[in-house]
Amino acid sequence: MNKKIGVIIKELRNEKGISLRKLAKIVNVSNVNILYIEKGKINTSLPVLKGIANALNYNIDKLLSFANMIDDDIKTIINKRPVLITSFLRAAKNFTNNDWKALTEKILNNELNLKNDRELKNV
Known part of the structure; x- marks a missing residue:
């Protein structure tokens, strides 16, 4: 420690x-x-x-x-998609707190029209 x-x-x-x-x-x-x-x-x-x-x-x-x-x-989330998640975090390394808040809000409100794994399996 x-x-x-x-x-x-x-x-x-x-x-x-x-x-x-x-x-x-x-x-x-x-x-x-x-x-x-x-x-x-x-x-x-x-x-x-x-x-x-x-x-x-x-x-x-x-x-x-x-x-x-x-x-x-x-850890579970990262281990599921290590390359994608680390790439995303590196791309977002210069985000401001406001950028992170705005992105999180858009994700939570599904404003990015993202599909989750369950939805993709049904397609």
């Missing part, structure tokens, strides 16, 4: 006024475990990081990115 994620977790915990012991209890790990995560001394599992993010009301994907990790559902 890198120290950056530990610092972020500690800052968030302090901002929320949650003690180390309380966070540990919420996440169902020892307070020493939380302490070592915050100090960057140990690696931790995806479920523990999800629990921490949830307890601190922090976006899990953002927290995982600081740990150089991705959620299992994202």
Whole structure:
């Protein structure tokens, strides 16, 4: 685990006024475990990081990115089409936040007239 994620977790915990012991209890790990995560001394599992993010009301994907990790559902999506997805991300590397929001909104509203796999199988 890198120290950056530990610092972020500690800052968030302090901002929320949650003690180390309380966070540990919420996440169902020892307070020493939380302490070592915050100090960057140990690696931790995806479920523990999800629990921490949830307890601190922090976006899990953002927290995982600081740990150089991705959620299992994202891994599944990437593994399904690795070349296409990495090509898309590289093409979109200079998108602004507004570009990403606009594209996401268009996809969610099906304004791009995209077909999903189930629809393609029925054609």
